[in-house]
Amino acid sequence: xxxxxxxxxxxxxxxxxxxxxxxxxxxxxxxxxxxxxxxxxxxxxxxxxxxxxxxxxxxxxxxxxxxxxxxxxxxxxxxxxxxxxxxxxxxxxxxxxxxxxxxxxxxxxxxxxxxxxxxxxxxxxxxxxxxxxxxxxxxxxxxxxxxxxxxxxxxxxxxxxxxxxxxxxxxxxxxxxxxxxxxxxxxxxxxxxxxxxxxxxxxxxxxxxxxxxxxxxxxxxxxxxxxxxxxxxxxxxxxxxxxxxxxxxxxxxxxxxxxxxxxxxxxxxxxx
Numbered sequence: 001x002x003x004x005x006x007x008x009x010x011x012x013x014x015x016x017x018x019x020x021x022x023x024x025x026x027x028x029x030x031x032x033x034x035x036x037x038x039x040x041x042x043x044x045x046x047x048x049x050x051x052x053x054x055x056x057x058x059x060x061x062x063x064x065x066x067x068x069x070x071x072x073x074x075x076x077x078x079x080x081x082x083x084x085x086x087x088x089x090x091x092x093x094x095x096x097x098x099x100x101x102x103x104x105x106x107x108x109x110x111x112x113x114x115x116x117x118x119x120x121x122x123x124x125x126x127x128x129x130x131x132x133x134x135x136x137x138x139x140x141x142x143x144x145x146x147x148x149x150x151x152x153x154x155x156x157x158x159x160x161x162x163x164x165x166x167x168x169x170x171x172x173x174x175x176x177x178x179x180x181x182x183x184x185x186x187x188x189x190x191x192x193x194x195x196x197x198x199x200x201x202x203x204x205x206x207x208x209x210x211x212x213x214x215x216x217x218x219x220x221x222x223x224x225x226x227x228x229x230x231x232x233x234x235x236x237x238x239x240x241x242x243x244x245x246x247x248x249x250x251x252x253x254x255x256x257x258x259x260x261x262x263x264x265x266x267x268x269x270x271x272x
Contacts, residue, residue, distance in 0.1 A: 012079040016072070031072070038065040066102040073099060144235040151230045159194070159223075166190035166216045173209045194220035 018024040038061075044050050045058040073095050080086040087096070145152075167187030174180040179202050180189065189202040193216045204213045262269055 009079045012075060013081070016076055016079060034065060034068060038062065038069075041065070062102060066099055069095070070099045140238050141235065144231060144238045147238065148230045148234040152227055155226055155230065162219065163187055163190040163194055166194065166212065166219075169212050170204060170209055173206060173212065174204050178205045178209070179203075190216060193217060196220050196224060 014021055015023045015027050041058050041061050045055065045062075051058070076086060076092075076095065077083045086092045164187055167190040168183060170189060171180050171183050171186040174186075180186045185202065192199050192202075193213055196217065204210050
């Protein structure tokens with residue numbers, strides 16, 4: 001690889017992946033505008049009278065965006081120091097999914113609405129707006145979710161067992177003559193009931209079925225706050241850990257908020 005080629009790749013990397021330079025910020029702004037506009041075109045094209053009047057124009061615009069995003073995706077792979085890592089990363093997969101539906105629509109026209117996946121790429125806006133306080137708090141929340149994942153998994157496993165039991169009971173008691181045609185449909189009813197959603201598309205008719213349904217409602221009401229309590233406890237623990245982590249170098253005391261700049265005990269400047 002020549003020096004000029006290496007320099008061009010570095011420049012492209014700084015513009016596309018970086019946010020410090022003026023060119024990088026401008027590129028991200030253009031990219032976000034293109035994403036929002038393309039999503040707006042997909043939404044507008046789903047409206048029947050707009051599709052009848054401007055369908056061909058929408059199709060042309062969408063292909064223009066698809067070619068733009070395809071070129072951008074290829075350039076990202078070309079200038080990335082580790083192309084495989086980018087392609088298999090979360091944003092790399094989203095970038096690929098943002099262009100695939102248009103090509104798939106040539107073979108399978110029903111795939112066109114999947115273009116709405118491009119809206120996920122708007123997450124890049126956090127790099128431009130420098131929402132450090134929000135990013136910092138989201139990091140605390142994600143860490144709390146990570147710490148509680150096993151408890152949440154156990155809870156959902158228990159919920160799957162409970163809804164399966166209620167569904168099977170209603171399938172036996174009510175049966176196909178009352179709309180509970182299969183066990184999966186009965187489990188669907190149990191999930192809707194235990195989570196207190198209550199669509200009403202399936203309802204028990206017999207007295208025993210209604211008694212089981214009432215018990216399921218009470219069960220759901222009793223345990224609906226369990227995951228909230230688990231996450232809240234871990235979130236409180238993580239916030240306390242974050243406060244304890246920031247200690248003053250002058251008085252060696254901790255307990256400061258994540259956005260504090262000065263020690264609340266001695267007034268000294270806190271380390272970042």
